[in-house]
Amino acid sequence: METTAPAIFEIGFVLLVAAIAGWLARRAGLPAVLGYLATGLIMSPFTPGYVADRHQLQIFADVGVVLLLFEVGIELDLAELGRERGSLFWVAPLQTVLTGAISAAVGLLLGLRLGGAVLLGLCIALSSSVVVVNITRSRRRTTNAATDHVLLGWSVLQDVAGVMIAIVALIGLRLQATSGLEAVELVLLYVILVVIATGLLPRLLRQLHQEHDLFLIVSVAGALALAGVGARFFGIPLALAAFVSGLAISESREATEARERLLPFRDVFAVLFFVAIGALIDPGALRNGLGWLALLLGLLVVAKIVPTYLLARLGRLPGRPRQVAIGLGQIGEFSFVLATIGVSRQVIPGELYAAILFAVVVTIAASTLLVRLGYPRAPAARATS
DSSP states (O other): OGGGHHHHHHHHHHHHHHHHHHHHHHHTTSOHHHHHHHHHHHTSTTSSSOOOOHHHHHHHHHHHHHHHHHHHHHHOOHHHHHHOOSTHHHHHHHHHHHHHHHHHHHHHHTTOOHHHHHHHHHHHHOOOHHHHHHHHHOTTOOOOHHHHHHHHHHHHHHHHHHHHHHHHHHHHHHHHTSOHHHHHHHHHHHHHHHHIIIIIHHHHHHHTTTOHHHHHHHHHHHHHHHHHHHHHHHOOOHHHHHHHHHHHTTTSTTHHHHHHHHHHHHHHHHHHHHHHHHHHOOGGGHHHHHHHHHHHHHHIIIIIIHHHHHHHHHTTOSSOHHHHHHHTOSOOHHHHHHHHHHHHTTSSOHHHHHHHHHHHHHHHHHHHHHTTTTSOOOOGGGOOO
């Protein structure tokens, strides 16, 4: 017990500092996520002062990203999306594909391999669901109800399109390294995983509907186990496997209750996930990655913000096209996951990885502040956080 005391103290200390930093960020009108990222940077080996155990943080951060993406998958209402007949249903996926294709083409021209270029394209194309929710619910929000609806719906459709593309690409990379028989086995195992997620887990949760403690345990265990199986056998990153698992049970009657039960655990572990991202940021590496950082910011404007604005106007979406474009104009948590995959598989250079980490911080702050310019603050009664 005494040997674990330092580890327990460190986790508690990190959470306390992150809570203070998150509160200060919100007081400044910024997302709490920036406070969590700053906490990681302060406690990283790249800055003077206290250095947290990165390996220990990473374990909790992995749990956090699994629960975060599992909850995002659960939250998606595929039936409602299927009933969507407005232009949002096609402009959001089109933006994701268009932004990804332009960015990937630029990456290929700069010498990236195909896998790295695709991952770069997805890093630019996908926005941060956490930041979009913050924009629509902040006390300082200036968006109206129509803009909020478009932002949230666009972000959801982005996630679906982007994650599906990422999974196909990653499975394709995995299959290239295997024989034909092994490829068939992987596909069959994937089908089994989907069947388990869509059939067994919802039924089990239904049986435990009245057993609140067991319901919570099975929900968390199901999220972690399904994500682990996807990562272990299919080479799908934990985060993406968790998203697919959540998506698989999103149509069950137990999805809403599972999400509500998971929220407290998700929030605590998600904080450690963002702290872990901050701890990876090396200010010294920025000197070698300035060119990549400039490229990322340029692509964000030219290949993402501008097309989003034009598509919002072309689709005659309700709300304010400029706020929609800027509100989606950041590089988010999915991008970090994809960039980490690229580095681990040696298809993304270290300088680009460092630039992506910096771009996450810069674009989250910029989009949160710029989206408010030129519009009066929304009535306080409608803001929830």
